[in-house]
Amino acid sequence: MQEVMKKRASELLADGTVVRVLGWKNGEFAYDPTPAVFQTVESLEAFVYNDFCASNLSKYLIKFLRQEGKTLVFLKPCDSYSFNQLLTEHRVIRENVYIIGVPCDGKVAEDKLREKGAEGILGIETEGDQIKVKTLYGDLDLNKKECLGERCLSCKSHQVVVFDEMLGENGEENPDCGRFDMVEKLEAMTPEQRFEFWRGELSKCIRCNACRNICPACSCEKCVFDNPASGISQKAAADSFEENMFHIIRAFHVAGRCTDCGECSRVCPQHILLHLLNRKFIKEMNECYGEYQAGAEAGSRAPLVNFTMDDCEPSIIYTKEAGK
Amino acid sequence: MQVNNEFRPKIVAFCCNWCSYAGADLAGTNRANYPADVKIIRVPCSCRVNPMFILRAFQRGADGVILCGCHPGDCHYTTGNYYARRRMTMLFSMLSYLGIEKGRTRVEWVSAAEGAKFAATMNEFVETITALGENKRLEDLRCKK
Numbered sequence A: 001m002q003e004v005m006k007k008r009a010s011e012l013l014a015d016g017t018v019v020r021v022l023g024w025k026n027g028e029f030a031y032d033p034t035p036a037v038f039q040t041v042e043s044l045e046a047f048v049y050n051d052f053c054a055s056n057l058s059k060y061l062i063k064f065l066r067q068e069g070k071t072l073v074f075l076k077p078c079d080s081y082s083f084n085q086l087l088t089e090h091r092v093i094r095e096n097v098y099i100i101g102v103p104c105d106g107k108v109a110e111d112k113l114r115e116k117g118a119e120g121i122l123g124i125e126t127e128g129d130q131i132k133v134k135t136l137y138g139d140l141d142l143n144k145k146e147c148l149g150e151r152c153l154s155c156k157s158h159q160v161v162v163f164d165e166m167l168g169e170n171g172e173e174n175p176d177c178g179r180f181d182m183v184e185k186l187e188a189m190t191p192e193q194r195f196e197f198w199r200g201e202l203s204k205c206i207r208c209n210a211c212r213n214i215c216p217a218c219s220c221e222k223c224v225f226d227n228p229a230s231g232i233s234q235k236a237a238a239d240s241f242e243e244n245m246f247h248i249i250r251a252f253h254v255a256g257r258c259t260d261c262g263e264c265s266r267v268c269p270q271h272i273l274l275h276l277l278n279r280k281f282i283k284e285m286n287e288c289y290g291e292y293q294a295g296a297e298a299g300s301r302a303p304l305v306n307f308t309m310d311d312c313e314p315s316i317i318y319t320k321e322a323g324k
Numbered sequence B: 001m002q003v004n005n006e007f008r009p010k011i012v013a014f015c016c017n018w019c020s021y022a023g024a025d026l027a028g029t030n031r032a033n034y035p036a037d038v039k040i041i042r043v044p045c046s047c048r049v050n051p052m053f054i055l056r057a058f059q060r061g062a063d064g065v066i067l068c069g070c071h072p073g074d075c076h077y078t079t080g081n082y083y084a085r086r087r088m089t090m091l092f093s094m095l096s097y098l099g100i101e102k103g104r105t106r107v108e109w110v111s112a113a114e115g116a117k118f119a120a121t122m123n124e125f126v127e128t129i130t131a132l133g134e135n136k137r138l139e140d141l142r143c144k145k
């Protein structure tokens, strides 16, 4: 796939369709490819694409919003939802972007490989559902399914929803992904248990803001978390209240706009299960206001900027189900 | 808050200027009783209330927070309370999900003519919160003296 992508990128750069290519290049470690911009055919030498390329490129397009020329971007299914969401919010201009859709059957998480004993990772090769991980200490043959990142295990859709051309075959939605299973488990607990669970999770937060920085839905130019005068910009939470507040507000700000791309949980250095907060909102909105998938369609109106005359009352939360 | 070894809840009530605040006024002129534990904060519209306000109230020591606005359909700004309704539903859902006791937050629609309803709602809410006791799960110890 990498070579096909490189070839298309060189062609489009050479014939002037696009002036820059947004892709990935190797980062500090082989398992950590970083988003990169390529402006010449020669520089594409460094272009990489493999099963470690998990990062969502759509957010990086905001940077080119006011720049001349078209940008070529490679979008995986979950990234394409984010792209639509950014379109809806006028943070990217469709005409300025040339999208090549790449099918995806999941990305490999480095910590899963470590669990399987891979140290000193140098590279990865994929053959169908088998992966070959090259390490300093020799090659490891592993089953790809067992090494997928958490979010890929409950992927909502393998379909690229917006593209100019597609490399390979587009996938389909995956409604039976079971992405709300864990939310349901939590809902079935008593409030005390839930409180304990979330204390355990949220008290790990070091307020590095990575979850906010990576999020394609967090696209405001000025964020309260960037403002040192707000007193809440970037500091470790002093007590349980601050932990709660940051996470409630972060999740609330993206409620109805979160495409469930899973980037926040992926980048959290503390492995906090942030998607459980986002998915709670998604699930609750689906139940209260009808099914809605952010980013499935550009221009759709999110539940929280919409209403009907006979919406349920907030008290429904208290009466919904016993134990909730 | 403990007063003479007895728990007195601190309640913050966000009331919209056009209906509920006037409703509270009417409760006063009608001499309907409701506990002094309720502190009213006047807002232009129920929709003005950011989820952050509610969290802040808890941080600064509230034991219960109630939002009152015009009845759906009667908003002075036509649709403000419809948005507030969705927002609060989601906030309450999240609070409950995080393990905060049900009932610490509430939304009630009170019109300017409903002084009696205002007083009754507040009496009821104070009772609920007194039964729930002090807000421990959303407190900021630094703000408590």
Ligand code: SF4
Pocket (backbone or CB within 6 Å): A204, A205, A206, A207, A208, A209, A210, A211, A212, A267, A268, A269, A270, A271, A272, A274
């Ligand atoms: S990425 Fe994780 S540790 Fe960093 S601020 Fe977000 S939740 Fe906290």
Ligand code: SF4
Pocket (backbone or CB within 6 Å): A211, A214, A215, A216, A217, A218, A254, A257, A258, A259, A260, A261, A262, A263, A264, A265, A275, A278
């Ligand atoms: S909140 Fe997390 S899952 Fe949702 S759009 Fe942002 S990064 Fe993606």
